[in-house]
Amino acid sequence: MPELPEVETVRRGLDRYTLDRAITGTEVLLPRTIAHPETPQEFSFGLQHTKIQGWHRRGKYLYAQLVSTKTPEAAGWLGVHLRMTGQLLWVESHTELHKHTRVRLFLGKDREIRFVDQRTFGQMWWIPPSKQLEQVMTGIAKLGPEPFDLAFSTGYFAAKLQKSSRNIKTVILDQNLVAGVGNIYADEALFMSKIHPNTSANQLTIDRVELLRASIIAVLQLSIEQGGTTFSNYLSVQGTNGNYGGMAWVYNRTKQPCRVCGTPIEKIRLGGRGTHYCPTCQSHDLPTS
Numbered sequence: 001m002p003e004l005p006e007v008e009t010v011r012r013g014l015d016r017y018t019l020d021r022a023i024t025g026t027e028v029l030l031p032r033t034i035a036h037p038e039t040p041q042e043f044s045f046g047l048q049h050t051k052i053q054g055w056h057r058r059g060k061y062l063y064a065q066l067v068s069t070k071t072p073e074a075a076g077w078l079g080v081h082l083r084m085t086g087q088l089l090w091v092e093s094h095t096e097l098h099k100h101t102r103v104r105l106f107l108g109k110d111r112e113i114r115f116v117d118q119r120t121f122g123q124m125w126w127i128p129p130s131k132q133l134e135q136v137m138t139g140i141a142k143l144g145p146e147p148f149d150l151a152f153s154t155g156y157f158a159a160k161l162q163k164s165s166r167n168i169k170t171v172i173l174d175q176n177l178v179a180g181v182g183n184i185y186a187d188e189a190l191f192m193s194k195i196h197p198n199t200s201a202n203q204l205t206i207d208r209v210e211l212l213r214a215s216i217i218a219v220l221q222l223s224i225e226q227g228g229t230t231f232s233n234y235l236s237v238q239g240t241n242g243n244y245g246g247m248a249w250v251y252n253r254t255k256q257p258c259r260v261c262g263t264p265i266e267k268i269r270l271g272g273r274g275t276h277y278c279p280t281c282q283s284h285d286l287p288t289s
Helices: 004-018 040-047 138-142 154-162 168-172 183-193 206-225
Strands: 025-028 034-036 050-058 061-068 074-081 086-092 101-106 111-117 123-127 266-270 273-277
Touching (some): 004 111, 154 168, 154 206, 168 183, 168 273, 183 206, 183 273
Parallel strands (some): 034 123
Antiparallel strands (some): 061 074, 074 123, 101 111
16 A cells, blocks of 8 residues: 555655646546545536646645636645555556556646556545535544654654553554554664564653654655655556665565664564564564563
C-alpha cells in the first residue's frame, strides 16, 4: 500500500501538472470505485464545470479543492484513497488504456488523470460544497497528527505509547496515533532506533521514544526526497518508480546482510504484517519472555 511518502510524491506531481486545469469530462469504468455520491452519474455531474485549485494530503488521503469555471465560487472537493494498488497517472489521452483503469478525468483535449487500480480497493469521492470534507471522507476525522506537525511531539507520543502493551510495530501502524506511517517505514524507523519490533510499547524509555519519533520523521523525509518506494504497484504521476527501496535498511531485505553489522535480516509476522528487522542491531529491547 502506498504510504505517506508515496502519497505525498503523487500530491506534488498532481500540483505540478493539474493546477487550474478544467475538468472537461469523466469516464467511470468501475462504478464501485466511486465512494460518493451514490452513482457514477452524480460523481461526473458534480465535477462538471470545475477546475482544480490545489491538492492536499492528510495521512494517506488525497483531496483537491475545486472551484467553478463559471464563477469564483467553491465547487466542492475531489477525494482519492489509493489503498493497496491504486495509481494516479498523468497521461496523454491517446495513451493505450491500461486494463485496470477504473476512472478517467479529462483535463483538456490532450491530457487526463487515470486512476488505475489492480486490486480495486481504491476509492474516489466528490464532496459538494454544502458538506464538510470530513462528513463524507469520514476516515480523515479519525486520523492522528501528521508526523511533521508540532502536535506529534515527544510528550504526545510517549503518553500514547504508555497506554499500550501491544508490540511497538503494531502500535505505530495505528493511523489514530500518527497518520501516514505504514509497514515499510515502521520497519525502517524501528531499525534506525535500534528497537526490536516486538517490544511492548509501554516499555520504551523516554529517550527511546524521542529517538523513534525522530527516526519516523527522518525516514519519511528521506523517502519523499527519493520519490517514495516501489516494491510492487506504486508509481508517481509520471509513471516512474520510487527510489527509496534501493537504500532500505531492512524492509524487503530478508536474509540479506544488515548494512550495519552484516547479520542476515529476519522476517516475522506481527499483527498480521510482515516485519523485517536485524536480530543483532535491534536486540537491545528484545523481550525476555
